[in-house]
Amino acid sequence: MNHSRRRLLAALAGSGAVGAAGCLDRFGGSGGSAEPAGSVQADLGVACADTDGTVELSGGRRPAEIETAQGTPSTSYDDGEIPLRDETLHLGHERTAFVDGDQSGGVGHDGIPSVDEPRFAPAAAVSMPACERVFGVSIDGDVRAYPQRILVSHEIANDVVGGEPVAVTYCPLTGTAQGFYRGGTGFGVSGRLVNSNLIMWDRTFDVRWPQVAATATEARNRGDRGGGEELVGRSLREFRLVWTTWERWSDRHPDTLVMTEKTGSARDYNRDPYGSYTPVSGHYAVGEPRSPSFPLLADPELDGKRVVIGARTSEGAIAFDKRTLLEESVLTGSVGSQSVVAVADEGLATGYVYADPGGVDVTPTAEGYSVDGDIAAAGELPLERIVAFDAMWFAWNGFYPDSERVGL
Amino acid sequence: MSPGDGEESPAGPDREPTKGGIRGEAGRAVGATERRSRWRRWIGRFGGVVSRTGIAVRGALGRRDGKGVFVLVTAAYLLTYLWAIRHLALSGTGGVEVFVVDDPLGTALEQRSAFAYETVAVIEAGPVVYLFGPVNLLLGVGLAALVGVTLAVSVVSWRGPAACRLGAGAGASAGLPGLVSGFACCGPQLLVVIGVQASAGVIAAMQWMVPLAVVSLLGTLLWVGSRVDPTAM
Numbered sequence: 001m002n003h004s005r006r007r008l009l010a011a012l013a014g015s016g017a018v019g020a021a022g023c024l025d026r027f028g029g030s031g032g033s034a035e036p037a038g039s040v041q042a043d044l045g046v047a048c049a050d051t052d053g054t055v056e057l058s059g060g061r062r063p064a065e066i067e068t069a070q071g072t073p074s075t076s077y078d079d080g081e082i083p084l085r086d087e088t089l090h091l092g093h094e095r096t097a098f099v100d101g102d103q104s105g106g107v108g109h110d111g112i113p114s115v116d117e118p119r120f121a122p123a124a125a126v127s128m129p130a131c132e133r134v135f136g137v138s139i140d141g142d143v144r145a146y147p148q149r150i151l152v153s154h155e156i157a158n159d160v161v162g163g164e165p166v167a168v169t170y171c172p173l174t175g176t177a178q179g180f181y182r183g184g185t186g187f188g189v190s191g192r193l194v195n196s197n198l199i200m201w202d203r204t205f206d207v208r209w210p211q212v213a214a215t216a217t218e219a220r221n222r223g224d225r226g227g228g229e230e231l232v233g234r235s236l237r238e239f240r241l242v243w244t245t246w247e248r249w250s251d252r253h254p255d256t257l258v259m260t261e262k263t264g265s266a267r268d269y270n271r272d273p274y275g276s277y278t279p280v281s282g283h284y285a286v287g288e289p290r291s292p293s294f295p296l297l298a299d300p301e302l303d304g305k306r307v308v309i310g311a312r313t314s315e316g317a318i319a320f321d322k323r324t325l326l327e328e329s330v331l332t333g334s335v336g337s338q339s340v341v342a343v344a345d346e347g348l349a350t351g352y353v354y355a356d357p358g359g360v361d362v363t364p365t366a367e368g369y370s371v372d373g374d375i376a377a378a379g380e381l382p383l384e385r386i387v388a389f390d391a392m393w394f395a396w397n398g399f400y401p402d403s404e405r406v407g408l
Numbered sequence: 409m410s411p412g413d414g415e416e417s418p419a420g421p422d423r424e425p426t427k428g429g430i431r432g433e434a435g436r437a438v439g440a441t442e443r444r445s446r447w448r449r450w451i452g453r454f455g456g457v458v459s460r461t462g463i464a465v466r467g468a469l470g471r472r473d474g475k476g477v478f479v480l481v482t483a484a485y486l487l488t489y490l491w492a493i494r495h496l497a498l499s500g501t502g503g504v505e506v507f508v509v510d511d512p513l514g515t516a517l518e519q520r521s522a523f524a525y526e527t528v529a530v531i532e533a534g535p536v537v538y539l540f541g542p543v544n545l546l547l548g549v550g551l552a553a554l555v556g557v558t559l560a561v562s563v564v565s566w567r568g569p570a571a572c573r574l575g576a577g578a579g580a581s582a583g584l585p586g587l588v589s590g591f592a593c594c595g596p597q598l599l600v601v602i603g604v605q606a607s608a609g610v611i612a613a614m615q616w617m618v619p620l621a622v623v624s625l626l627g628t629l630l631w632v633g634s635r636v637d638p639t640a641m
Contacts, residue, residue: 104611107521191521266509266527268537270499 048245051278053129057147057269060119060260063160069120069257070142074163077184080204082231087314089215089235090336092400093297098194098210098217101297105193109201112189113265114156114167120144120257123250128258130247131278135170135177136256136348137161137241143256145249146170146241148277150259151177153267155198157259158186168241171198171211172274173294174395175284175307178211179239195398196294207231212391212399214238238387244348252347296394298401302408304394310403311353311388313338317400318353322390324407325351329364332356333406340386342406343369345378350390354383461633465557468564477563482549482556489548495527495539505532516542522615523547547618554625561632 063071077083091098123145128134133148139162146157151170158167167187170177174197180187182202190201190208198211205228206220215235219228242249250256261269275282283293286305308319315336325331326349331342339356343364356362360383363370368377376382396403468474490496509515512528519525525543532538 106611106614107524108519111520111524113520113526264509266507266530266539268494268497268499268530268539270501270537271494271497273494 048131048247048278050130050247054127055129055132055149056127057121057150057258057261059125060121060262062117062119063144063257066120066122066257068122068142068255069144069161070140070163071160072163073160073165075165077165079184081184082202082204083181083183083237084231085235085237085314087235088233089213090312090314090316090400091213091215092317092402095215095217095233097297098213101194101295102192102199102208102217103194103294105191105294107189107191109191110188111191112153112155114158114186114188115150115154115259115263115265116158116186117264118146118157118159118259119262121260123254123256123258126258126260128246129278130245132246133243133277134246134249134258135168135241135243136249136253137166137168137179137239138253139164139166139239143253144168144259145246145253145256146259147246148177149269149272150261150263152272152274153269154263154265155189156187156200158182166239167200169198169200169211172272173197173283174212175305175392176212176389176395177241177243178214178389179241180214181237181239193294195297195395197395197399202228204228205231209236210399212395240352240385240387241389242348242350243390244350248348297398300394300397302393302397304392306393306408307390308393308396308408309342309351309353309388310391310396310400311335311340311342311386312400312403313355313386317396317403319391319393319396319400319403319405319408320351320353321405321407322351328407330362330369331406333404335386335404341383342388343378343381351388352379352381353386353388354381355386356383457630457634461561461630464561464565464633465629468561469557471564473567474560474564478556478560480556481559482552485555486548486552489551490538490545493524493544493548495541495544497537498535500532500535500537502534503532504534506530523618551618551621551625554622554629558625558629558632561629565632565635 063069065071128147134145135148135151136143136145138144142162144159144161146168148170151157151168152172155171156167156169158165160166165182165184167180167182168177169180169187173193174195176197185202185204187200187202187209190199192199192208194210194217195212199217200209200211201207201220202209207216207228208218208220209216213235216228216231216233219232221227261267272282275284277284280286284305286303286307307322309322309325310317310319312318313335315338316334318333318335318340320331320333320342325342326344326346329344329346333340333342339358340353341356341360341362342351342353343362344351361370361372362381365375367375369375369381371381371383374382379385393408469478487496507530509528515526516528517525523544525541527539527541527544529540530537531540
């Protein structure tokens with residue numbers, strides 16, 4: 001369908017979004033839009049001012065039918081096999097707290113239908129305003145973008161990227177976009193929430209996987225074959241999804257594919273039931289006095305809607321204030337006994353978190369980051385990268401009240 | 409009080425039972441007969457109310473003002489219901505487009521939440537976008553017709569000189585729960601947008617809004633019908 005989105009720039013100044021011209025001027029470089037001071041909005045740390053334009057996301061083909069995509073699985077998995085981490089990710093609570101805190105989100109099992117046969121079009125064949133939020137992924141050179149405006153109605157897209165079966169997931173309530181390897185199964189929306197966050201179910205065992213925790217909390221035995229108890233307490237393997245804008249992503253990856261509105265479902269992709277990111281309003285607005293609408297596992301204390309870039313390992317969790325990271329470029333902290341360093345990616349207005357073996361000097365330069373004298377891009381430092389993702393603070397704190405805080 | 413008018417039978421449960429024998433069995437038989445008789449009276453009364461309501465409805469819809477109220481209210485309610493469940497919006501951008509899912513019949517019966525079923529088509533015409541969900545359209549038409557007919561009867565009876573024991577507000581109050589029920593499917597989203605805490609109790613209560621609306625609308629219609637003098641319509 002052809003949808004237009006026309007908004008006056010002048011409306012942005014009065015949108016209630018937090019102005020951050022000071023820090024965001026730094027990110028007008030590669031991938032950044034021209035953002036005049038005073039009219040910049042920074043909803044979730046992603047600077048964007050140009051919401052004008054047309055949305056044309058019709059048609060598209062399956063990834064397997066596109067030459068530039070690796071849409072056919074190159075890794076074989078047994079039916080129902082789920083790739084798992086060797087070590088369980090840290091949980092900020094006893095596992096039973098997630099079971100006790102599980103509550104209905106008001107829809108049934110698969111009440112929000114996942115996209116199981118996504119279709120894509122090349123960037124050159126689609127049209128979107130610069131500020132449209134997309135979740136970008138790059139696996140083995142296969143680059144895709146999933147528009148937030150589509151995924152908000154589905155929350156999960158079961159796809160094959162870079163020859164790997166994956167689930168691209170998005171919870172609008174907690175502002176979290178995360179990627180999981182799904183192996184020989186698919187994921188769906190259970191209709192349940194914990195800490196206001198999407199609880200996924202796998203279609204083989206009906207094991208419940210809260211998105212942020214990425215760890216199985218219980219087996220419901222409603223899947224294709226029952227069982228799955230052995231998965232409880234295990235964590236999914238993840239990959240990085242980048243929360244950014246269409247202009248930033250397509251500038252960085254001109255050859256990206258974009259998921260189209262041909263999802264197989266009859267939906268009005270012009271309307272986001274929770275608010276808007278262009279300009280920011282409703283549930284998404286930073287600084288909104290409205291509290292999160294579902295019970296939380298911990299009191300956020302701070303502004304619950306501010307955005308952090310969170311990372312967790314088997315040892316612990318850490319949250320970097322996204323705006324502070326974008327301002328400072330480099331922040332450090334620790335997860336358990338592990339030192340970590342976070343760096344900002346100016347072009348994509350995001351950040352990456354790396355394990356720091358200790359004593360590594362990471363400094364920003366005009367070309368990227370200097371790591372002990374070697375220059376590398378923000379996403380490619382010669383260090384072990386830890387999967388990190390954007391989250392509204394209330395959600396991160398609810399899952400990980402013991403998280404280290406940096407810039408908060 | 410006349411016998412049987414709510415009075416317990418001598419063989420009712422309050423009387424000390426005799427020790428077996430003919431008298432005990434006879435007492436139970438009398439009690440059962442009395443209960444059947446009471447049920448028959450209730451059914452008769454209910455049938456009378458239904459019959460009276462039917463006459464009132466036919467009478468109201470036979471009049472020009474009643475018919476007008478019915479059509480207007482039903483249409484307005486249906487549009488509001490479809491808007492509330494997010495099947496109707498002014499989010500189109502011009503032009504006419506229609507998209508139909510691959511298996512409309514099978515898809516139409518897929519339940520998404522309490523009284524919310526899958527949509528099978530997107531119809532975009534100018535600024536209007538309509539998501540066609542057959543089951544919810546039928547549900548909306550049913551609720552809208554109930555609200556419309558209740559208001560039509562109450563308005564006609566309010567305007568009629570010999571049947572003014574009733575105010576039009578009765579019909580209006582009947583419409584409220586029905587209207588609220590329209591938010592049942594999307595209630596949690598609504599709560600998120602307005603920032604109200606959605607406890608498990610609130611979510612559970614929302615799932616009962618549609619049946620509660622139907623019961624309250626039917627109850628109000630029967631109440632309205634029972635209060636109207638059919639001869640005055």
